[in-house]
Amino acid sequence: MKHIQNEYIPTSHLRVGKKSPQKFQAILGTCLGLALYDQKRKAGGLIHILLPSPLGNAEFQPESPGKYASSGIPMLINKLRRMGCTTQDLKATIAGGALVGPVSSLDLGLDIGGKSAEIAHRILKEQGIEILKSETGGFFACTLKLDMMTGETKIVPVWETTSAPDAIAPISGPEAIMATIENLQPIPQTALKIFRMFNQDGYSIEDITQELAQDQVLSARTLQMCNSVLFSSTIKIDTLKDAVIMLGKERLxxxxxxxxxxxxxxxxxxxxxxLCKGGLFFHAVGVACLSERLAKEIGIAHPWLAYTAGLLHDIGKVVLDQQISDRLPFFFRTLGNDKQNIIQAEEKVLGFNHCRAGVILAEKWGFSDALTEVIRCHHTPGDATAHSQLVEIVYIADRLMEKFFTGFNIDKIDALHLEPIINKMDLDGASLARCIEDMPLDILIQEPPNGTANT
Structure with missing residues (x-):
């Protein structure tokens, strides 16, 4: 039995290699995936493309050229040429570029996936590279796989399941959900206290650092987070005092x-x-960053509050995670075949949903009314009342993550509210594209969900 390692290629990244027992994989929604393989040299690669080309100045040299079809595909070809491959022997498979979920006029106007696919076809034609398979567009996310042992490629729906069609999953029931809530390890009290301190007047940054210093584990992990690409650049932060000086109160x-x-x-x-190791957390951070960026773009909510709301919106999924794991094939089938959104599917499979579970946690932990309403209504923004604008910002950010950064967690958002909200906020395709382009992509590095798989 050979050990086949599954390597997941994150958004805006590419990977090349020679014959080896591994499979390159990219989970694609609106993004485009391109796999190239040379059978004579037994070498190939895969790229996970976010956007067609850089916005604005055509002379702009992007920091992450793999982000764009216009720069990433030539880079992939050149890397393979340096490994001895020729364009005559390279064969291509293209996938992705889907209009994920219900399609709005905004989706049709942006057509990001379609434009990326057009650029890919043009570059491959100019280079004389044969396209063996091209499955782009459609309305569903997929996974593009490249077997580095054989050069074989596969395009499979994300929702594909091999479970028996007549399998029936037992309903969990509210009692089991409530028991899970009681047994969960909560967010540390020190973190909750610092969060409340920041949102109240009369507390200085010294008060916050003194409180943080009382929890050594949280302090150590916070310093590690401070040195991540999300909060720092190239400057090393070694102490809480350094963090205060370098980051300031809000970023700390x-x-x-x-x-x-x-x-x-x-x-x-x-x-x-x-769908990958740490997928729920990566999705939460992505929604947080997009919510913060949208708040700055629109100017109707404080960016700090929008970031926090985006970070916390899916806390209820932790409650339901084990229950979903035990019923995963039935849950996938409910989402895929019944054309239900995730809330409806959760109710059908578990008799509960992650928004309800999240509200119980929010009330238990003393979250503000604004954050609690985001947790309750981020799938149903029309139900929001006092904090509807914040809910709508997180709803848009969640939708953008599902469309453009597919592959972190199972989600299926009802997009019927998207276009009215975007119109109400006076957003257009260009402003949304700027928010997507500004995402700090290095924070969204996926790891294989289970390391290696036996084949």
């Missing part, structure tokens, strides 16, 4: 709550909602 508070949420999400298993 963000690092504390982000660290606490990362620890909380670590209670989930590898086969529940997450």
């Amino acid at each position: 508070a963000k690092s504390v709550i982000t660290t606490a949420i990362e620890s909380y999400f670590e209670q989930t298993g590898p086969s529940g909602y997450s």
